[in-house]
Amino acid sequence: MQKKFNKILVANRGEIAIRIFRACAELGIKSVGIYSKEDKYSLFRTKADESYLIGEDKGPIDVYLDMDGIIALAKEKNVDAIHPGYGFLAENSEFVRKCEENGIAFIGPSADIMDKMGDKINSKKVAHAADVPTIPGVDKVIETVEEAKKVADYVGYPVMVKASNGGGGRGMRVVYNEKDLALEYETACSESRKAFGKAVIFIEKYIVDPKHIEVQILGDKEGNIVHLYERDCSVQRRHQKIIEYAPAFSLPKEVRENICNDAVKIAKSVGYVNAGTLEFLVDAEGNHYFIEMNPRVQVEHTVTEEVTGIDIVQSQILIAEGYTLDSEEIDIKSQEDIKVSGYSIQCRITTEDPKNSFMPDTGKIQVYRTGSGAGIRLDGGNG
Template sequence: MSQITTFRKILVANRGEIAIRVLRAASELKLQTVAVYTYEDRYSLHRYKADQSYQIGQEGDPLRPYLDIDEMLFIAKKCGVDAIHPGYGFLSENVDFARRCAEEGIVFIGPEPEAMKKVGDKISAKKLAGELNLPLIEGSRIALNDIRTALQEARRIGYPLMIKAASGGGGRGMRIVRNAEQLKTAFDAARNEALSAFGDDTVFFEKFIENPKHIEVQILGDQYGNLVHLFERDCSVQRRYQKVVEIAPSPNIGAKTREKLYDYALRLMKAVNYSCAGTVEFLVDQSENIYFIEV
């Protein structure tokens, strides 16, 4: 059985509002805090909300240093932190970072690396969901390493389709394409955006569903085998693939559909022994057909 771990000092491996929220919570828990910032973020408020702060990277490189695992761990060890909180985005879904933290004896505040490997990567998560008989949107079945392969796979799936980044989230690396000419332009743009945001340019395709509801089920697990859902919310109001309004409970879906959503979410996360807070995301079409999309 896992022992309860208490922290004395944490590093927040993020920036801006995300980092501020974590730092504020840590302060309320009376934890010592360490922030990191790039040269361009040297006046960012999150730097001044921490007990200690350190510059990462060099001038002219405003975002990539937040993906630098070696530098994050160097500062964490230098400061003697017990744990690293990645916030969301950047290194938060990076399996290698979670593993390196464990190797260095630093707690990664997030899911276990093996669970991240199985459900954090969208391609792996869809494969597992298929094995568990969760309903899926038709998508790419092979690695999209070049535009020629991408065009062939797009013809098989049929337009319109969605390009998505395999790593990360927050709408980065996403594009809707309705024909081959749009795909030729959007493919490299999506890969470059994914590489810049997550350090991984892997993308995949999904058939685009017009006007669905975007429903998310909140999951919470612990290290003692307990896993529960905290019901659902409707996140359909979005701008540039970023959620603007979240409504809970979700209006205008039937009771049977809700129960299916809860069952699918718990089934998936139990399969990987999930032990943290997580969100399982679905699309629900106008006929209330459910499609798993990501964790």
Template structure:
């Protein structure tokens, strides 16, 4: 056991603040790091210590392993929490931290490496009996072989480049007639893009649902699950709304899913918090997609339905603690939904909208949590992820969580930059969403309906009222009145 007294948070924005808050509750000092444009970022203002990393571009700051380790040594921290993104799943970083004699709050470098490899992780999962998308990751060398494999797993299939990524060298094949030309183009594209023409075939899962399982393990080989999260509302393959529990699976599927997730984690000696991602097809079959070896953006959803503070558990596990016994008996109670507030314009294909936040009001009231990375007057920089905050709402059931989310959004205002707020308001009123009737294609299919302009009869009235007040010609006497009210209230009087 090594007591952690000081933690460097190698991240920025809302997640850095989230981790700093956990440290503060544990009586641990926090060290923020920042790039030149982040000197006045909220995570810096919240930290006990702050050190400069360098210029704004991530490669020179938040991705600079050498510099971060140097700062950590200078600040004499016991541990580094990587958050998500940036260096969170970088095995070299985890190794560099450990080599410097500092605790890396996360799994081992070896585990990060194994799960970072598409091929290695798939082989491990197949070996321990976690379902993977049917197919083969052995290279397919000829069209005859491709035909045989495709017929065995059934159309439609996906031809993928072994060295691939980003959709390059990837072809969907609907039936055998398409196979030959798809096989050739995928191979040549793979050769052109990666210098390696090797391709493999797997079953194409049309418009699946994305459901993942939060797991947590200690360094003594104990792994538990903290239930699932439904994450099918996505844009550009990135999650926008997540919820727990999933509205679309039954308890039998749920049990099988949890068993698979724990099995997956045990297979790679996983410790600390992690997430096993699965896809569900229309028939309710699920397949291993990948494992995220870090804290997940949407972890608060799980925190709301379980009452577990995942970040605090991460720190305790890194100190060498065993999983607390009560964690093994955690139940899932009620329903939680998370909304990722992006500085993006859904009407312009989610183009980023950096800029100054001129007015900001977060919702209060019960069962609403804001994990924020910005404040009024802060200028959202152009260099980093457009996620500015997350709103998480809890209800006794899904309906109450939806109603409550709408109420919370009623009180939320962000001016100066365009955000995804209006999109959330529209989704929460959409019948398909309300009924839980969606998959990963939901936003692509429904976006235009959800963002369409509506007439607002009152616009001229609103504009006139604003213009008048903007000219500051209004209400000298009423402002005085207002001050008077405030004075009276402060001395307990009444008007």
């Protein structure tokens, strides 16, 4: 059953908020923005049809994590749906449930699917059940240093200590020997608590110099799922992506096809709905391993949009309205309809100090010139 949205609230800020506002405008849907007092003069708040200051007594991050405040505003302004973007509440199943309880559509997967796929431990169990290979390790929570040592001995060094609810490189530590394990385990726990509110840690074998490949998928409410092929995000610093490109031409065609097919297999096994990305590592022998799923839109969605011509954010909204992939509005009749044309590359610019081991830094931007010309896409968020 289809329900046309008249108004969508975007529970985010910056570039991704503007990206979603644009998709709403192109679909003839009114957009509602929210902003903190610190974002009063940010560009994104001027791009929505309506924009409201919330949480005057809250910090700049807490505003965008205020589930009750966001939902209260959505109800007051007669909002039909909420798009979370990425980060903040995008992978928070409690927020999804609150939306559902208040009669507001959440543009993304259901809370149950998010619980399964947004958690690294749970998603590895799903992959096992779907007969998709995962990195050797122990798929359970490691609660003490002593337990971590036993697991590391079993898996074999080097190992990766990971926060199950982590992302963006936070809560991830590579350990090469037992003498460093206790410190790295405690550091991963600390990073996880600060970034995600709790420490849920597991350990797996560390794959040396892998290719990091991710597959974009779309699924509708009728069980139809397709992949939009793969992206290569192997160039990273501190486990955070720096350069992303599509297609992943450095891998053999057969390996790429196998990864894409396994991504669809996992998504179908849980009845995944809306946009999502499944991530894999490929070792030197060409073996691929599922590592996690991001049940949301990603920063890198633009790379896939450019080579496939499919608007992922508009598709998210249309799927949430009840349209199927083969509908006239989305117009993906089958997997064979999706073609890759040309190449696309995304480069992230970071503020780091090269004289201090490239640590994150702050300062004043003196000159800023954007790229321009044929083939250049610029998704900006502040100005």
